[in-house]
Amino acid sequence: MKKNGVSLSVIRRLPRYYRFLGDLLQNGVGRISSKELSQKMNLTASQIRQDLNCFGGFGQQGYGYNIEQLHREIGRIIGVDTMHDTILIGAGNLGSAIAAHMNFEKRGFRLVGIFDSDPQKSGEIIAGLPVRSTGELETFCRENHPTIAILCIPKTAAPKVAPQLVDLGITGFWNFSHYDLRVDHSDVVVENVHLGDSLLTLCYQVTHNRPEEDEGEK
Amino acid sequence: MKKNGVSLSVIRRLPRYYRFLGDLLQNGVGRISSKELSQKMNLTASQIRQDLNCFGGFGQQGYGYNIEQLHREIGRIIGVDTMHDTILIGAGNLGSAIAAHMNFEKRGFRLVGIFDSDPQKSGEIIAGLPVRSTGELETFCRENHPTIAILCIPKTAAPKVAPQLVDLGITGFWNFSHYDLRVDHSDVVVENVHLGDSLLTLCYQVTHNRPEEDEGEK
DNA sequence: TAGATTGTTAATCGATTAACAATC
DNA sequence: TAGATTGTTAATCGATTAACAATC
Structure with missing residues (x-):
């Protein structure tokens, strides 16, 4: 092989x-x-x-x-047969949907913690897990050693949160924040999902689909 | 140009x-x-x-x-300056998140209707719009002429629903269902979003990131 | 054996990069 | 004018396709 x-x-x-x-x-x-x-x-x-x-x-x-x-x-x-302990940062609309909707275990990931900066959310149960405050993040990571983080946080928060998470042992990001995440540690991988870009691609296609509006000029 | x-x-x-x-x-x-x-x-x-x-x-x-x-x-x-009237099919977790979370108007789309096959959901308000039953779809389309549909429905439903929507005048799909949508009408465009594939790509990267496990053999 | 279909090499195609003349 | 940076052509690189010998 x-x-x-x-x-x-x-x-x-x-x-x-x-x-x-x-x-x-x-x-x-x-x-x-x-x-x-x-x-x-x-x-x-x-x-x-x-x-x-x-x-x-x-x-x-x-x-x-x-x-x-x-x-x-x-x-x-x-590598779907090896499980990676995973935390979700941001339990808003999208975060909750991702937590509930993805079949993590079939894809090599196990969701072990959910965090949100809004203290109001603490204790809420999503996908069987309690939402924790961001303050608990450090302790949680030291105890549970998750290696993957899913970012469902605002654009501005991403570049601040990501390096902290790397320091806490995160080596892989699934990033839904509207920010092009790049980490320079060579042993950290990032998968950026840009739903906004996808929607704009659809927009382009729809716009240019109408039967050849302007053909001709060089 | x-x-x-x-x-x-x-x-x-x-x-x-x-x-x-x-x-x-x-x-x-x-x-x-x-x-x-x-x-x-x-x-x-x-x-x-x-x-x-x-x-x-x-x-x-x-x-x-x-x-x-x-x-x-x-x-x-x-083409972000031209608005396309858009309906959302499937108001589950993901559908609601998409409806609430995307900045449609800034990207050339205007969400005008939300539909769900579960009658229990009818009347619920999401992103300022009432959820309608799938039964109302035909009437709604004849009256409002939406041209774009967002599919947040199960894999099995997609191939059934899509042709119906094409018949009702839909010419563009943003497809989140776990199904590779292909429409043969040449004037219909499809943007498939496969979050599962994205997650598996992350899995692959994480798996093969560990410093060169097995190098060497041809 | 004959038929089917892979594994793999060679040919083609397209996309990225480099280079530089045009020009602000 | 001199310096900077584009627009654009040519060179390189990589990915896809075609072809066919190997083999089940």
């Missing part, structure tokens, strides 16, 4: 493979060829074979891929 | 430019060079000039870019 020079574009496609294979598995499909899968996923068969081969030869000539095995292997590559 | 062969990667970067320029504008910065901007955005200066030139020459040699003007131009290219 090699793991050298896997490009970012391949990595970004892994979760999608994992999801499609999971669906097929649930539908009781046992095997699939790169061609069939390419049609379902709107990719080329070449690309699928190329992608999968970054990690090893999971297929069998003349047969295709065993879905159950491939799904399991990709899950292992992604 | 040309608009030919703008690649998807450039389009995906536009919202980010817009956001950074908006921030600079708020901080009272008047002009910026591609070099300065490239440092802030973690891109190359070349790329920025290349990108912006897809749409026209907004800069000035020896000076740089006027931030206020550039921000306005990119906003126009994205």
